[in-house]
Amino acid sequence: LIQPYLENAVIHGISAKSGKGSISTRFSLNENGLLLCEIEDNGVGRKEAMELKAKAGIVHQSMAMSITKERLELFNRKSKIPISVSIIDLTDNNNDPCGTKIILTMPLKEII
Numbered sequence: 001l002i003q004p005y006l007e008n009a010v011i012h013g014i015s016a017k018s019g020k021g022s023i024s025t026r027f028s029l030n031e032n033g034l035l036l037c038e039i040e041d042n043g044v045g046r047k048e049a050m051e052l053k054a055k056a057g058i059v060h061q062s063m064a065m066s067i068t069k070e071r072l073e074l075f076n077r078k079s080k081i082p083i084s085v086s087i088i089d090l091t092d093n094n095n096d097p098c099g100t101k102i103i104l105t106m107p108l109k110e111i112i
Contacts, residue, residue, distance in 0.1 A: 001071065001083070004064040005039050005102045013043020013100055016052050029108070034081070037104040045089055045097025081107040 006023065014021030026038045044052070076082040083106040090099040 001068065001104065001106075002037055002039065004068045005104075007064065009039060009041040009043060009100065009102075012049040012053075013041040013045070016044045016049055017042070030105070033108065035106050035108040037102075037106070039102040039104075040090070040099060041101075042090075042099040045091075046087075046100055047089070048097055079107060083107070 002025070006025070009023045014023065021041065021043055023039065023041045026036075026040075028036050028038075030036050043049070072083050072085065083104065086103040086105075088101040088103070089097060090101055092098045
């Protein structure tokens with residue numbers, strides 16, 4: 001489940017960035033016993049990544065995110081506690097894009 005999000009961070013966020021890029025992945029349990037997976041990059045952000053793709057004339061439509069969405073929907077139909085995904089556009093003090101953060105929240109007992 002996390003592979004497409006990591007891949008997007010590399011391809012769309014970090015590779016378009018000038019300078020050093022970084023990606024962090026953290027796993028933790030929240031107070032409800034749910035597994036949190038946080039993926040954070042310091043890339044160019046989703047808006048600039050889309051603009052760069054458009055300027056370059058790239059028309060390739062990736063299937064990874066739609067396949068991941070389908071997987072989540074299938075899992076969530078059978079699960080008592082659904083997997084949720086939050087996508088947060090990060091900004092700096094000047095409100096300029098400075099990366100993306102993904103938070104996956106999932107029931108640990110049901111995914112093992």
